Amino acid sequence: MAVAEKEKxxxxxxxxxxxxxGCSICVDYCPTNVLAMDGNLVIVKDLDAxxxxxxxxNRCPDFAIQVFEE
Amino acid sequence: MSTPTEELKPLAKKKKKVPFNYEPYIRGGKLPHIWCPGCGHGIVLKSLLRAIHTTGMSKDDIAMVSGIGCSSRTPGYVDFNTLHTLHGRALAYATGLKLAKPKLKIIVTTGDGDALAIGGNHFIHACRRNMDMTILVYNNAIYGMTSGQSSPTTPQGMISTTGRYGSIEPPFDTCQLAQAAGATFVARGTAYHFQELEKIIYEAILHKGTSVVDIIDACPTYYGRFNKYKTPSEMMEKIEKEGTVSVKQAEKLTPEELQGKFLRGIIHRSERPEYCEEYNKLVATVQAKK
Structure with missing residues (x-):
């Protein structure tokens, strides 16, 4: 079945x-493992995912992370 | 399913996802808040702000009242009319405020200890009067601010500073208490189910009469450490996700399966005369007699 390629x-x-x-809630709940802990801070490990x-x-208690579509 | 004759249409461009902007509702320079890493209160606050945004109310029409405790720090961070009052007496102040300014929408943020122990008396009488206000009970089952003593909602067998070998007191069920005392909207949400919580708070704000929302969230610093939960996420998973059942799911389960689990969702909703309206009616009839 032909499917139009989705725009990335x-x-x-x-x-x-x-x-x-550094509570690591975002790291634990990310379904595609984008985030990782670096000591007491969150870092973006794999942005493509x-x-x-x-x-x-939504689960960050500290208003510390936001995702924007580009 | 597409057939071979059908031409493929280019996919319609979706709207770009934009995160919710909390900035208009937060007082400038007040963040970071004092809550510990992983504390559920921040998640609840975000759900509350989104719910308020959905109602479309002006910031000036809302008054947030709180007592003392971790949860009661909430009004310090938000840009509404706010009142930070005595321990357990938030509902007494809220009652007075509502009588003086009946047009304000009152939201009371209070903790389990603040609402059910120190302010237990105020809580049942606020429910009884059915004055139009929304009471949000941030229930983390412990006194977090004073280093983790047993609160009225600490489950039996759980460890706290004042219950080193496990609490032996049976806990309060906030929702049953509120319903029995006469609240006309009773619901329970958790910080884990943030979308559901947002909807519940939205309904609670729009409800005319006393609405009580029991919000289960986690205190990783004391409750988590005492009871051997390794991370805040584990606490959310075990207490908020596995420890609760939605009202719909509960209909299919046997009483044995429901043992030890909290019901989640809107538990009770009814209509009763609202206090301020009744008061205005009384004033009108008395004045007409003169």
Missing amino acids: RTFRIDIYENLCK CNGCQLCD
């Missing part, structure tokens, strides 16, 4: 280091 959607993840407390589900933003 790209995202930008903003992490506000002054707000992040991001599907823009916003779970990290």
Whole structure:
């Protein structure tokens, strides 16, 4: 079955280091393992895998992460 | 299914996803908040702000009242009319505020200890009067601010500072208590189910009369450490996801399966005369007699 190729959607993840407390909730709940812990801070490990589900933003207790579509 | 004769149409361009902008609702320079890493209160606050945004109310029409405790720090961060009051007395202040300014939408953010222990009396009488206000009970089953003493909602057998070998007191069920006391909207949400919580808070704000929402969230610093939960995510998974059942799911389950689980969703909704309206009616009839 022919399927029109989906346009690849790209995202930008903003992490506000002054707000992040390193609870690792976003890392644990990311369904595509985009994020990782680097000591007490969250870093973006694999941005290409991001599907823009916003779970990290919604479950972040500290207003420290946001996902923008580009 | 597409047939071979059908031509493939280019996919319609979807709207770009934009994250919710919390900035208009947060007081400038107040973040980061004082809550510990992994505390569920932040997630609840975000759901609350999204729910308020959906109602489309003006920031000036909302007043947030709180007592003392971790949860009661909430009004400090939000840009509404706010009132930070005495321990357990948030509902007393809220009642006074509503009587003085009946047009304000009152949202009370309070903790389990603040609402059910220190302010237990105010809580049942606020429910009884059915004054139009929304009471959000941030229920983390412990006194977090004062280093983790047992609260009225600490489950039996769980460890706290004042229950080193496990709490032996049976806990309160906030929803049953509120319903029995006469609240006309009773619901329960969790920080894990943030979308459901947002909808519940939205309904609670729009409801006319006392609405009580029991919100189960996690205190990783004390409750988590005492009871051997390794991470905040594990707490959310075990307490909020596995420890609760939605009202719909619960209909299919036997009482044995429901043992030890909390119901989630809108548990009770009824109509009763609202206090301020009744008060205005009384004033009108008394004045007409003179």
